[in-house]
Amino acid sequence: MSEFSLFDKTSSYDGIYMTLMVNRIQMLYFAIIMPVFLIDPYMIWVIIIVGVLSQISIFMLSKWFNSKYAFKGYGGFVELFGERMVRLLSFIGIGFILLKVTVITLGYIEVVQQFIFPSVNTNWMLLYILLICWYVASLGMANTIRFIVIAFLCTAWMLLLLLNFLFQPFATIHDLFPLIPYEWTMKSWKGVLFIWSALSGPEYLVLLSPWFNTREKILKYMTIGNAFTIFEYVFIFIASLFFFGSHYVGENKFPLVEMIRYLESPVFERIDMILISVYLFQFVFAISIFLLLFYGATRITLKKSKDQTTRSGFALCCALLFISLMISNELLWKKATNQNILLELEMWAGSLTYLFVPLVLFISLKRKGRV
Amino acid sequence: MKYKHSKILFVIFVNLIVISGCSPIVENNQIEDIAPVTFWSIQKGEDENFRMSTLIPPLVKEKKRLLTVQVDLLKEGMQGFNLKYYRELKVGQLRMLLISEEIAKEGISPLIDTILTDPDITKRLYLAIVKGDFDEYINSQLVMQEDLDYYLYQMFKHYDTQGKLTVINLHQFMRTLHSPAHSPVVPVFEASNENFQYQGTGIFKNDKLIETTNNMEEQIYQLIDNDHFLKYFPIPDLSFVLGHVKSNVQLNMDKAYSELNLNVQLNGRLDEIAREHKLLTREELSRFESEIELYLEEQTTKFLKKLQENKVDPLQLRKYTLRPFSKPLNEKEWSNRWERMEVKVDYDVKIQPLTDIKN
Amino acid sequence: MFRKRKRKSTGVGDRMKNSTGKAQNTPITIEVLRERVDNMEDAEIIEHQTHNNSTIIMVYIRTLIDIARLNESVIQPLRSCRNKNLSECISASKITEILMVEEAEKQLMRGAILIFDTDENQCCSVNLKDSLGRGIETSETETILYGAKDSFTENLEQNITLIRRRLPITALKTEKFTVGSLTETNVVIMYIEGLTNPKFITIAREKIQNINYDQILDSSQLAAFMEDHKHSVFPQFQQTDRPDVCVYSLGVGKLTILVDNTPFALNAPINFFHLFQSPEDYINRWIVASFLRIIRYISFTLSLLMIPLYVALTTHHYQMIPLQILFVLVETRSQLPLSPFWESLIMLVTLEVIKEASLRMPTKSGQTLGVIGGIVVGQAAVEAGFASQILIVLVGISAIASFLVPNYLMSKANTLIQFIILILASFLGVIGIFMGIILLTVHLNALTSLKQPYFAPVAPFYGKDWLDLFIRGPLHWMKTRSESLHPLQKWRYSRRR
Incomplete structure (x- = not known):
């Protein structure tokens, strides 16, 4: 075994990986619980409008990819903000990454606990999933980015299963009416916030820019990813309206899983168990990427970014992540009354990062360009 | 080299856990230890709220038999069954829920809600209202037909997609219950000593049975x-x-x-x-x-x-x-x-x- | 590196190395040569008087040369020759003059005879190697119904001939290396210049030159030294004994490595999906071939997942089993003493034992063994209350399915993976199985063959290659060579403009 290098820039990837990553990172835990926050049929328009807004963020991010700083990675950020500032930002970023990982991981584990193993100790499950992610991430950033293709191919087809619900005998077009909001409450605003937060995630991809090569078309590729996500959201939402009806959809905790549960395959009766497990591909990918970012951010904060990555340092980071996840699981997530705190926090945090990261990058690029 | 060793150690660790049978999952679902039941029949109890009965699945040259408990709460009944029978009864394969007419007239949503929250129970659970004493029917028919419960399930499944009889599963019931109309329907059967007969469609207003066609x-x-x-x-x-x-x-x-x-x-x-x-x-x-x-x-x-x-x-x-x-x-x-x-x-x-x- | 060398210094190889390494400049004399062939019963030294009264000494190893040709092309001409110059007497295509004893030794051991002219005090060698070996037979490891039947033999030259006949172009280059301090095995890298990516050739060259070992008896040993990931269960070189497969791989931009004395050539770089491709795919009609290929992938998945699924379902997820089967299972399982995990573990190990045993047996008794093993043991296991019928059926299906993978090395790897997934399945049920699959794909994703990604047309993604991945598209659609191999010539068609 030669030296352990996680952030080797050995290969440079096409824009297609960007498409897939943008799409999959937007389709995490929030996609499973999405219909609960939307409920009314007219929220279809909200998804589309927020999707278009998200396109603006994507546009600003793509400007970063096109800039000369992007290729340099960490060096680029230092040039733009100065080292002290970068360290501060990465320190703040650790918090956001931690929160995001916490919510998606614990959320997924809760789904597993709810539908597959009601009696499992979730901390064990957490340990196993993090062990897998540790293995994935320890193979290096280049391999982890490449894993997106497998993750995408293994999970994206599940959308087709939802086609079933358009042809159920109880589904009628009337479930989608009315299409215009006649009352707009605090809850609807929350829905908007939720969608915006659900679409967040691509802002973390700017950190992976050194691994990408085709800079000119990156906007196109990111747009495709974003558009596909919006299509998926709309499709899932329409399917859930057909399946539950807008009055019943709010009564379920995990509408998407409930829908999958209703499907029947000729061989196995409960295919939701298989499909939930297949979903793990996507979560493993996302958590591994965040794990690597977490490690990278920690190194930058501790002024170690020039040193060789070490196995023990990485393992320590993983252990740290595991411990903090376990603590938040024990203290917050396990108690249903506290669970909302984390979810709410992540909704705000996701929205904030998705709003400000592209904005800050864009503005500072403009300023640098003028000077 | 260190890395390789840790991999091997990890594999050994996992193996040890598996072989020692120490699993993070407390519940034992091993197929030889459980008795999956396919239906529950819920009737009005004499002293308590409900009288629940179910058929114990056949095993090694053992006759199927009807278990009955009197309970206040539905899940209490589940526990009651387990205390009565040497295998643990599991509801993961529950396919039918037969509710007596008396209960239906008083409202079935507490029952349905309990069942709905159990992630083990499928949403394709068939609902039916039974007039008369279903237990009596089962007891008298069990001698002639061993797999009675299975045939009953087959009947529901057969008519599920092709009309002729109203067949409603849990999800459809809940969906119509919560829909603006609030009028779900459930098939009504009549059970007597020898007969189990389709009567018509029971029409509900909210969760109470109002009328049978x-x-x-x-x-x-x-x-x-x-x-x-x-x-x-x-x-x-x-x-x-x-x-x-x-x-x-x-x-x-x-x-x-x-x-x-x-x-x-x-x-x-x-x-x-x-x-x-x-x-x-x-x-x-x-x-x-x-x-x-x-x-x-x-x-x-x-x-x-x-x-x-x-x-x-x-x-x-x-x-x-x-x-x-x-x-x-x-x-x-x-x-x-x-x-x-x-x-x-x-x-x-x-x-x-x-x-x-x-x- | 140093440690390895030190440890070896007492061995035979080292002595040989020293003798070759140190005395590179010992001038050849008959005495030295006599000393070297001392105690070799089959070494013969013959003195011969020519017509002009000079003495000629011939040295050769009897077992390595062709005696008939010796008489015909050396002894007969020498008898009748009156020419002073030796080399003009002998009727052989190539006569090499030899100055150093090491060179002489090498030639001698490769089946040449050495001829000393004592008057002139010069020595030359004539290659009279006995081309011992079997004829060209049909391949037994990769049998196909239609298509070429010939296969490689142990003879390196012959193998090169088989390839050259199919690719009569001068761009087909061969580079020769010698590896192994004891075996001195000849290794030949073949590639098409101007088509194969030079990066592969450089890497392969480097890797072969870096091999430091005494015995290389088989191409798989060579592969073991050349692999990027030596601890993986997946073969990173495709082994084949079919020249047409080699030619096809050469033609799409891979390189072929031939090893002397082995009928198996190595093709590289390969990817995971090449292991599922059979030469017959390119012979059958494309729809049929695609269907068969898909069946192969399905059966690979089945053989991997069926038993673990059985264990997962019977231990954790009874909800997933269809009602009718569930009743059968509950009934049979309740009479068995072992838990599903141990039951299937024992049956799988038994199956592997039977498989391995029937492989080691002579062909005919192997068949009997298979039948006895399969039917009797299976049936008896059920009757003895050892395993349930459903498990026996599943084990049978998964065993048969595992044979559909064309690559034998892969089907062995298959079993190992199955055991790992089995453990995970008994531990965590369905989600354990998928954790296993994730680990497997992650591992495959990180593997490389000659530094090229092993999971190639999928991750990294090459859309065009998908035409020949899970399906085998029609040949006239496959206009370009596989992108994942980065060939220097992209088009398979000569483009007329």
């Missing part, structure tokens, strides 16, 4: 709402039997929600004519057609009137008030309008005689 109403209901198909459609009053009747229903409501137009197109065959009639000529056939049309219009109007009187809406008519660009009616407005709505029914019957028509 009679024979004619049931057939109309099947045609205009549930799957739109009947294999045999006997009309005893006119001494006809129509066969393979397919219907095509069009519902129209005017803008003010004061009038409902129900257009039904029936296509079928004239299977049996049980009265004196002349040679089947063209005029004769069209006379039959109009006779049937008239009769069905009358019957359907009667059926709908009855629904209006009971303020129930099993046909989900309220969803027709939902339009893309208009404000939906609220509960009260709808129920007022529905009561006073004028119903116009128009049938268009097209029948094929089995023999050739003489001119």
